[in-house]
Structures are given as C-alpha cells and as structure tokens.
Amino acid sequence: MSVSKPILYGNWRSGSSQRVRIGLGLKGIEVEYRPIDLLRSEQTADAFRSIHPGAQVPVLLIDGLTLSQSVPILEYLDERFPDRGVRLLPRTIEHRFAAREIAAFVASFMQPFQLPGVTRRRMVQVFGLETHALGADGACREFTRAHLEATLPELERLVSRHAGTFCIGDAPGLADCVVFPQLIGATTFGVDVKPFATLARIHERCLAMPAFADSLPERQVDAPVR
Numbered sequence: 664m665s666v667s668k669p670i671l672y673g674n675w676r677s678g679s680s681q682r683v684r685i686g687l688g689l690k691g692i693e694v695e696y697r698p699i700d701l702l703r704s705e706q707t708a709d710a711f712r713s714i715h716p717g718a719q720v721p722v723l724l725i726d727g728l729t730l731s732q733s734v735p736i737l738e739y740l741d742e743r744f745p746d747r748g749v750r751l752l753p754r755t756i757e758h759r760f761a762a763r764e765i766a767a768f769v770a771s772f773m774q775p776f777q778l779p780g781v782t783r784r785r786m787v788q789v790f791g792l793e794t795h796a797l798g799a800d801g802a803c804r805e806f807t808r809a810h811l812e813a814t815l816p817e818l819e820r821l822v823s824r825h826a827g828t829f830c831i832g833d834a835p836g837l838a839d840c841v842v843f844p845q846l847i848g849a850t851t852f853g854v855d856v857k858p859f860a861t862l863a864r865i866h867e868r869c870l871a872m873p874a875f876a877d878s879l880p881e882r883q884v885d886a887p888v889r
C-alpha cells in the first residue's frame with residue numbers, strides 16, 4: 664500500500680510526542696514534522712484547534728485520519744505496518760498485556776501529573792496560587808517531582824517482571840517507547856533514576872539505538888539553541 668508522507672504535530676519537550684517519534688523511528692516511517700510551540704500556547708490557537716480540537720500534541724495525520732493520543736497512535740502504526748521495522752507489540756498475549764499495562768501506568772498515571780502547561784495554569788487559577796507556583800522552583804514543579812518519586816518504584820516493579828535488555832525481553836517495543844521518555848522526564852524534574860536498576864539499564868540500552876537517541880528533546884528542530 665503506498666502512502667503520502669504522514670504529518671506529525673509535536674513538541675520537542677513533550678514526552679508524549681517523543682513516544683511517537685520513537686515508534687516512527689523503530690518502524691522506519693518518515694514524517695513531515697510540524698512543531699507546536701506549547702510555551703506560546705500554539706496548541707490552543709484556532710489554527711491548531713481546527714486540526715485537533717483537543718489542543719494537545721502529538722497528532723499524527725496519516726491515511727486521511729487525524730490521530731491523537733500517543734499510545735493508540737503507536738498501536739495504529741504497528742497494526743498498519745506489521746511488516747516494517749520493529750514489531751511494537753510483543754508476540755504473546757501475556758507480553759502484549761504486560762506492555763500495555765506498563766504503557767497505561769505511565770500514560771494515565773505518571774505523565775498526566777507532570778502537569779502540562781494548561782493544567783498548571785488551571786491549578787494556579789482554581790487554587791488561587793501565586794503565579795510563582797508555575798516557576799522553575801515553584802509548587803507545581805515540587806508536586807511533579809514528588810509524584811515521580813512516588814511512582815517510579817511501581818514502574819520499576821512492573822518493568823522488572825519481563826525485562827531482558829528492554830522492557831519486555833530483548834527487543835524494543837511499545838513499553839520502551841513510553842518508558843524511555845518518562846525516564847527523560849524524571850531527569851528533567853531532577854529525579855534520579857539510577858537507583859532503579861532495571862529502568863536505569865533499559866535507559867542506557869535504549870540510548871544506544873538511533874530511534875531512541877534521535878528522539879531526545881534536545882535533538883529536535885524546535886529545541887531552543889543553547
């Protein structure tokens with residue numbers, strides 16, 4: 664089946680966008696990348712809302728469809744391109760369940776409390792916090808750090824059950840697409856992942872693969888020049 668180049672709307676620092684970048688890399692699928700500047704609230708501007716009213720990245724335009732939500736996007740890519748690159752979903756039902764369980768834990772419990780910009784601003788408004796709460800050493804960042812510290816032990820437990828060199832056995836897949844950006848996110852918030860032996864090992868192994876290394880926030884075209 665021939666396809667025109669898919670379009671990925673994402674953001675350099677967005678962990679959810681990074682999940683999709685990794686999946687595309689593992690599958691060897693090229694996309695046209697259209698960055699959305701979250702700090703300038705481009706996600707809530709009419710131009711982007713007309714593409715995705717949910718006003719979040721990532722969004723993948725493919726096969727005439729507009730796909731949102733990183734984990735279902737990864738599953739779509741795997742079903743749509745079963746014979747390209749890496750199989751993202753493991754072969755056995757038990758391992759597929761474990762991969763989805765890990766992905767759900769990260770995507771529905773760990774990452775949402777990293778408080779994307781809109782949520783942070785809403786908290787400040789609702790709780791009447793000083794806008795300082797949004798800052799680098801403010802209450803929102805402290806909350807995120809505390810949440811990551813509280814949830815990383817469970818992620819380590821979930822991953823260590825089936826881990827080989829990657830989250831499930833010795834091949835990269837869906838779980839790694841989700842776990843790797845979460846570890847990068849934890850580091851960004853000043854949380855050390857080294858005490859978590861399995862996660863730290865998988866982090867190092869992933870970094871050695873181009874699909875993961877090329878997905879790093881600082882390597883994206885919309886990353887600020889330092």
Ligand SMILES: N[C@@H](CCC(=O)N[C@@H](CS)C(=O)NCC(=O)O)C(=O)O
Pocket residue numbers: 676677678679680701706718719720721731732733734770778779780781782
């Ligand atoms: N569950 C969604 C989460 C998407 C999400 O949280 N996106 C963030 C960036 S990582 C976003 O677009 N935030 C915009 C905002 O906070 O205004 C997914 O997995 O794709």
